[in-house]
Structure formats: C-alpha cells, structure tokens
Amino acid sequence: MTLFAFSVRRTLAAAPMVVVMIVVNFLLLKAVPGDLVDVMAGESGIATAEQMADLRARFGLDRSALDQFQAYLSQLLRFDLGFSFRYNRPIADLVLERLPATALLVTVAVLAAVAVGVAAGVLAGRRPGGRFDRAVSVLSSLIFAVPSFWIGLVGIVLFAVQLRWLPIGGYATVGAPGAGWPHALDVAAHLVLPAATLGLGYAALYARVTRAAVIETSRLDFVRTARAKGISETRVTLRHILRNALLPVVTLSGLKLGSMLGGAVVVETVFSWPGLGRLAFEAVADRDVNLLLSLFLCNSLLVIVMGILVDVSYAALDPRIEVAA
Incomplete structure (x- = not known):
C-alpha cells in the first residue's frame, strides 16, 4: 500500500471520530449553566426579564x-462556523485573525x-548514571513539578521588570x-518569554x-x-540510535502541535498573547457557545490531522514499519 492510499484510508477512518467529537462538544457546552445573555445582563446591571428574553430569541x-x-x-x-454575538463578527474571521499568533508561538516552542x-x-x-544524566533527570522532574503560569510570572518579574531585557507581554509594541x-525583531522580542515558558515543559x-x-535502542543487536x-x-x-529514538518524539511533537489550543491557553493569558488560547479563555468567560464550539472543532480536527501525519512519518523514519500495518 502506498503512502497516499494509507493517508486516504486513515482520513476516511477519522470521519466517524469527527462526528462523535461534534456531538460530544455540543452536549458538553450545553450542559454548562448560564449563557451569553446572563453575562451581558450581569455587565449592564439593568437588564429586565423581557429584555433578556428578547436577546435569547435574537x-x-x-x-x-x-x-x-440541527x-x-x-x-x-455549509462550511460556516457561525457568528459570535459577543464580538459581533463572523467566527471564521476571528479564528483566522488569531491563528497566526498561536501557530507562531506553538511552532517556535515545539521546535x-x-x-x-x-x-x-x-x-x-549515552552515559546512563553519569553526572549529566542525573542533572537532566533532576532538572526535568523540577520543570514537570512547576506549573507553567508560575514559570511565566517568574520570567516576567526577572527578565521584563527587573532586568528590562524583554517586553512584559503582548504581540508587538504599540505604535511600532x-x-x-x-x-x-519586535515580534521576536515579545515571543521569547511565552515561547520559553511553553517550551520548557515540552523540552523536559x-x-x-x-x-x-x-x-x-543502545542494547539492541x-x-x-x-x-x-x-x-x-x-x-x-x-545514524542508528537516534533515528529509532526519534519515533516517540515525533509522536509527542505531533500531539503538541495538534493540541496547540489547549497548551497555549495559560501561557497566552499570562503574557496577553493575542492567539486562539486567549480567545478560548475569553469565550469561556463570556459564555460564547458558538465561538467555543468552533474553537473546539478546529482543535479536534487539527489533532486528527496531526495524528495522520505522525503515522505517515513513521514509515519515513523507520523502514521496518510498513504502512500496510
């Protein structure tokens, strides 16, 4: 079986997963109490029951x-993601506007x-039990134990507030x-702290x-x-050890790139990075169900696509793996 035929077969096999994912996402969001009208009424403070009923009907x-x-x-x-009443804009425009920032952040962090x-x-x-091996094991365990938002806040205080080497947050300097x-160069300077915060956990x-x-692999014949x-x-x-050892890394990298929305929510919120993660956080706070459904759909589709690409890349990395399997 050729790689193209294998890719087509995996894509067709993923279709039922997409349907199940759409249904589950919708049911989960509908089970959450409150809606956009409740948030808008709470912000205004003067909404009457009739006004809230009119908004729900609208x-x-x-x-x-x-x-x-339905x-x-x-x-x-119709390939229409719907309309965000909170932002008063088509959801497709919002996603396309925020996607480049998240893609840049996650790609740089993962690479x-x-x-x-x-x-x-x-x-x-190469030297199990040596000093470097023990140092890597201890350091990676420490990084796992520390939440990413704390690492981000420490980075802001140290490198942005005290040393003033890097910007505190945002995507670019206002007026630049x-x-x-x-x-x-301005975007790169703003990217250093959030990418380092997100990438530390991945690197560990x-x-x-x-x-x-x-x-x-070193012990194989x-x-x-x-x-x-x-x-x-x-x-x-x-040539021999690393090529085989890269297979699990490829799997994890594909999953991290596929789940860019979930992995970037905290980091984008801490650093005010205008990406999909921050948009999802704002949608949750605003009870914008239409926007959340679209974001979950895009993230789920990306996970499925990256899973297919990971499967295809296995055959290129290890000739012993046949696509027919």
Whole structure:
C-alpha cells in the first residue's frame, strides 16, 4: 500500500471520530449553566426579564437543544462556523485573525523544545548514571513539578521588570512599525518569554523520552553489530540510535502541535498573547457557545490531522514499519 492510499484510508477512518467529537462538544457546552445573555445582563446591571428574553430569541438561545444542534450542523455543512454575538463578527474571521499568533508561538516552542530536549536526552542516554544524566533527570522532574503560569510570572518579574531585557507581554509594541525587519525583531522580542515558558515543559518531556529510547535502542543487536564493525560511536549514535529514538518524539511533537489550543491557553493569558488560547479563555468567560464550539472543532480536527501525519512519518523514519500495518 502506498503512502497516499494509507493517508486516504486513515482520513476516511477519522470521519466517524469527527462526528462523535461534534456531538460530544455540543452536549458538553450545553450542559454548562448560564449563557451569553446572563453575562451581558450581569455587565449592564439593568437588564429586565423581557429584555433578556428578547436577546435569547435574537440569539436563538430560546430554542430547544435539538433545534440548536440541527442549526449548528446545517452551518457546518455549509462550511460556516457561525457568528459570535459577543464580538459581533463572523467566527471564521476571528479564528483566522488569531491563528497566526498561536501557530507562531506553538511552532517556535515545539521546535526549540525538540532541539534542546533531544540533544539533552541523547547525551544523557549515552552515559546512563553519569553526572549529566542525573542533572537532566533532576532538572526535568523540577520543570514537570512547576506549573507553567508560575514559570511565566517568574520570567516576567526577572527578565521584563527587573532586568528590562524583554517586553512584559503582548504581540508587538504599540505604535511600532508594522512591517519589515523592525516589526519582525519586535515580534521576536515579545515571543521569547511565552515561547520559553511553553517550551520548557515540552523540552523536559522530550529529554526524558529520548533518554529512555536511547538507552533501550543502545542494547539492541543491530547497534552492537554496528559497533563490532568498527563504526565510530558518533556515527552509531546519529545514524542508528537516534533515528529509532526519534519515533516517540515525533509522536509527542505531533500531539503538541495538534493540541496547540489547549497548551497555549495559560501561557497566552499570562503574557496577553493575542492567539486562539486567549480567545478560548475569553469565550469561556463570556459564555460564547458558538465561538467555543468552533474553537473546539478546529482543535479536534487539527489533532486528527496531526495524528495522520505522525503515522505517515513513521514509515519515513523507520523502514521496518510498513504502512500496510
């Protein structure tokens, strides 16, 4: 079976998962008490029962759950994500507006974490029990134990407030040039702290997984055979051990890229990063069900797509894995 045929088969197999995911997301959000009208009434402080009823009728919230679900499915079949009454804008415009910021943040964080985590894991796995191995194990455990928002706040206090090396938050400096190299450097400066905060946890995970994979692969027969042939240890590590040890890292990286919305909510909120994670947080606070449904749908579809890409990449990394399996 060719890679293309395998990709098509995996895509068709994911269709039932998409249907189940749409139904579950809708039911979960409908089970949450309160709605957008309650939030708007609480903000105004003067809304009457008649005004709230009129708003619910305008937003379609007075209809039964079945009618609302049918209307939602009808929108999806027309490739329409709906309308956000809170922002008074089409949801597709909101998603496309916020997506680049989140994609930039998560991509930089994951790539940096893969580079640092894999390098640390390989060096630690080559000499199990050594000083560097113990240091990597202790440091990764500490990073796992510390919540990401605390790391972000400490980074803000240290590097932005006291040392003044980096901006406190945001995507770019207000009033700065919006194009060219000055804009790119400005965005890069704002990206350092949130990307480092998000990537630290990923790097610790990749380091531990790579270390375990390197130790396990080093004991296999084909590695012993390569060493017996007189191949240098560096070549054995890079060409034989690392290639096999990368399989779990590829899986984790695909999952992290696929779940960019969930992983970036806390970091984007702490650093006021204008991405999908912060948009999801605002949608939860505002009870904007239409917006939440669309964000959950996009995130779920991205997870499925990344899962398919990970499966396909396995065959490229390890020739022993056949796509027919």
